[in-house]
Amino acid sequence: MKIGWIDGKGIEAPYKVAITGIGVVSSAGIGKDAFWNGILKPESLGDKLIHDFDPAHFMNVKEARRADRYNQLGLAAAQLAMDDAGPLDVDPAMAGVWMGTGVGGLTSLESQIIVCHERGPDRVTPFLVPMMMANSNAATISMRFGFTNTCQTTATACAAGTHAIENAAREIASGRATVMLTGGAEVSTTKTAQAGFANMTASTPTGISRPFDINRDGFLMAEGAGVVVLEELNHALARNAHIYALITGVGSNADAHHITAPAPHGVGAASCMELALLDAGLSPSDIAHINAHGTSTPLNDRGEAEAIAKVFGIPSPPVTSLKGALGHTLGAAGAIEAVAVCLTFENNVIPITANTKVVDPEINIDVVINETRPLGPGAIISNSFGFGGHNGCIIFERFE
């Protein structure tokens, strides 16, 4: 990873970034084992809401009442990641939080708007602001664990989870923090938001997410959260932590093109993948697997496939989109996918793109469908692209 660039030459960051804990709350499962089993299923139909989440497992009654559902999911994922990481033995002043979300506490906002209009302003809960604000999840997590280093939120729509992890990784790589809890959380499945996505024809009218498929017709709105514990490598080694992977490169750029449509031919996405490769000091042939954004919208999947073909050539490294199994969790997606990348290394297995039966003939990248594949040697790149033209790519490598 580079700490910066001078005259086009990268300055190597002084510290390496290890992932030492993972936590996930998703429709495919809560916790890493249930989640992994869930995303390996070839078909994943039905809604992508989390029906078996009980906040009481992660917080007391009062905490739950004060937290929007997105915050509850994010806090739960953070707790799972912290439990997974084991005792961190870190100075709280060197431990921070960086979360991502598309919109924050939309459920609370929408319900209180109804209260305000139907019952009057004096019936609006005094907790509305702390429940709806997009930084509430990061704040809640910092309070739970007493982390007093930087605590921030990135809101770049569907790239938020990836960008949050990138920003957190930079904090560690530059030596500003030793530990960062980072990821994304999203519950934007309110009636109004669903209508907004449907009316812009972004979401699937048939209710099936099938990325890169000839019959794909939009993304399936989902809820979820993913959090990883990032730790400075030497600190992790000193406490004998389990290291899932290293983050060795990050890329972030903007299409500067359109508020919802990706740039034609995925040129922004391609540049972003190249930036991440450059940051990691890797060439395209070093990539063993691509964890795609793959939303199941006609435009994203075509543009992303073009971008992958441009950067990696044909045949491309094997590509999977987990949004077949998970639907689209928007600002949580990149973070949940980061957890999946860790488990992909852990199991040496590339999960399939669930529900995809026939890859669109206009898409000529190597999409993993029907059966999982063994993971070859090399790095994994994970892509996220958000409305607004926000692109984010992270490169993960095994620690050996």
Added chain:
Amino acid sequence: MDDAKTFEQFKECAVKVLGVSPDKVVMEANFAEDLEADSLDIVELVMELEDSFSIKVEESELENVNTVGAAYELVKGKLA
């Protein structure tokens, strides 16, 4: 409405809003110290009580209301 029944109703509101166990909602309980309720909790509790008892409590009336007993007396005074 008899006193015991009114207090039971008051207690239900407090338990629901403050997330405390019913046995903690006693007359001498201090909101901040015994029930871990901050100012926002009190606002929400008052809203719950207003709905439950169909009463109206002004913000100025909440000054010096620090205990369950004081809040209960305030509510009871409005039911007469």
